[in-house]
Amino acid sequence: ISAKDQSQAQEEIAAEIAAKNKDDIKSRLVGDQQLLEESIKDAVLKTQFSSPVGAETKNFMVTVTVSSKAVVFSRSQARELLTALLNRNVPEGFELSLDKTSVRIEFLKVEEPDKLFLSGTIKAMVVPKFNRQEIANSLRGLKPSRAEAVLRGLKGINGYQISLWPRLPYFLQILPHRSSRIKIDLIVRENE
Structure with missing residues (x-):
């Protein structure tokens, strides 16, 4: 067994586990939650080989533990946030008409585990406010x-x-x- 064999086996197994973790995260989404696939961070926590480098064997086992973290957000909450931000700029005597509102959200980056940067575009009509x-x-x-x-x-x-x-x-x-x-x-x- 060469170091290259071990490294290749670890990479293949880690990729399989990461794909399963991604599917598992997707299966746990509820309501209008959305997974930002670009935010998925996979980390190999532990690797264990059944045979050391240089050993003569036909087969060997590799055990890999992979941790996957991802950002999941609610589209309705993001829409509410964008609407609230837009409401700040609506002139006096007017209000947003949310009937024909369209929202587009783009992932920018995750800087820290609790900081997410999104770019959002909201298209809404401003109408006169009537009592x-x-x-x-x-x-x-x-x-x-x-x-x-x-x-x-x-x-x-x-x-x-x-x-x-x-x-x-x-x-x-x-x-x-x-x-x-x-x-x-x-x-x-x-x-x-």
Whole structure:
């Protein structure tokens, strides 16, 4: 047995164990957790050979202990973090519309066992902030024409639709007197 034989056997066994460790880590992921494969660090902790260098033998055994460490993170937590960071820069009177938000996260590096550097890109729309309850209160008991005037006076509204049920003759049409019966939906459209 040469030192080269031992080294080659150790490398092959360590690579097999590292691959099994990686599969084991992947099998333990739950929910939206993601393994950063670039962060996997394998370390050979112990190697033991059944025969020393220079021994004459057809076969020999090698026992290798490999430790694998990897970074696993939750995509939803990363999204929440990026959203919180982006929220800091949203101008007063506006808010993020998270309906059409897309997040991309790239691994940069692991500097220490507890420090992970990620690069994230979040694409979200910023929309005017509306207090739906205040709007509903201001529309209570109004005729549709007066309600339209109120809605036209609000900043950031490009369009609206008033639907009343049951259908009544025009002179009887009036919005509900209880604001809880007024439904306000915000529809965000991207500029094209």
